[in-house]
Amino acid sequence: MGRAIGLTIILLGAGLVASYQLAGAASDSQSRSAGPSPDSILLEPDKEFLRVQYSGSSSGEFRTYSLLGDGRLPVFLSSYASDTPRLLYTAQVPPEDVDAIVDVVLRSELYKLDRERVRSKHVTEPRLGPPIEDSGSVEFTIHLSLYPGTDPGGQDELDHTFLLTVSDMSTNRYPSIEEYAALREIVKKIRAAEMRLRAEAVIP
């Protein structure tokens, strides 16, 4: 009996995922499967749950923001000349912004985002903003732990990595693509924390 229920849950879960994928990029948030709620998320103070790495195409250097569960935000600099990242400084993201970031990840299902999902929207969405020369790519890595048994899909962790071009994510470039808006919201909070630190510490 237990196995039958488990199998049913798995099949239902698979069906939900399949129906989501069939809906494809044209789907809006209403057609998405029910994902984990913010209450099911575990944030561990010293554990990175979000990494945002910018790869400056022209500078040959990478800037990495590693957001920990307690809001600390170490900022690293590295380059293709050296795999060893150098810690520049550690900023602090306020608790309300940490919560907001997790909410955005869940609300927009960024833990499922792939390039194809947004690329297919490029074809139909209006572009108001121009592209940007000399900006590179940005890679988002999500590691969100869940309380066991709280996720409808039976997952213990949301692990996902995706890569996008910074130019496409810029303000007004694709104004109607909700995933970009969600990512801009996240990036804005992270970079605001860095700028606050630099202003307070008078970092040149």
Next chain:
Amino acid sequence: MNRLPTIVLGIAGVLSSNLVFAGTFLRTVKCSLADGCEPGHPEDHPTFIINDDGIVYPSTYNPNGSTNVRVCVDPDFGGRLPEMVEWAAAKWSALVPTTENCFSCEQYEVPPPTVGTFNAASTVLHELGHCAMGLGHTTIIIRPPLPLTPPPPRQYMSWTISYGASRQLMFDGADEIRGSKDDFQDAGDPDVVTNTFWYRIADNNPAIVDATVISSATYTYSLSNLSTSGSTWPANANYGVTTYPLGLGYPGTVATMETPPRRGQVRFDLSADDVNMVKMSRTGENRVVGGSPTNDDHAIQIEIVPCTESYDLRVLVLETQDPSALGECSVAIHLLHLFDPPVSAQAYRLTSPAIVRINPLQDWNPNIPVFWNGFEAGNTARWSATEP
């Protein structure tokens, strides 16, 4: 959200990836949706893309009479940004090709220093090439679509621009220099690379400074003219091509439009390749000097204006969209003759106002290069012989 007590965990390792989009004229591609390119270049018209024969003119280009590009600058770097922009604008207006224009340069794939500063004036020079003159990068190896996971491998940039490559499609030939005239593509490769790099028909030399008049008679992007110079691929002015023992013999010469400077580098003037591209643009749409029935040549220069007046381009120090970039040029492109057949070939124009942002997060060196012709690179021989 639920928060657990502190558990010491290491920070995950940092992955690396790299992505570049550009052409020798800005955003020139020859690529369809089926190839993985998106429609919508330029921004105002969703059905066409900039073709490999396209020229992107400055925003003030008009076949019936062009005006100068007006650039305004916000004071920054302790008031030194206007000085840098004036210096760079003078370079693009004067269009004097030079050799030995790059201090401490190397081929892109040779790791640069990880410490030191970036030269701000060199960065401004590069960004004005994009946003005021309509030029793209001279080298490229990758284009989308990119794989989602794992991240794409590191892509090096010394190759002559080769759209269509999502993996290594070009090989460096007998001289073992990437981006040189004997590069080739494996004949059996089904993914044929498209060249969008313009080169001199007679010698395929991107560094030489001489009196050749640049026009469609002497300058082309078409691979069919390579045999004239005994080449298999257009050569670009990267450090290896100009400087390595089997290179062209112009040490320390690098196209300013290759990339912005790396740490410790200074690009203190324009190379012949940079200048030739603008000269090609200056021939107008008939692509000849003078010409008939109309002479549509132009001599657009960069003019500095106060930001309180109308301007075509604004330069300022402001948070960039990509915090790892040095600077960013944000500009759209329009097809020049949207409803009329082009005069002779595809003609595009930058839109205005464009914006150049200089990243305040970077480690900047605000010094403006003064000398050229090898002097700042440590070669005083020619300087003392020719410059009293």
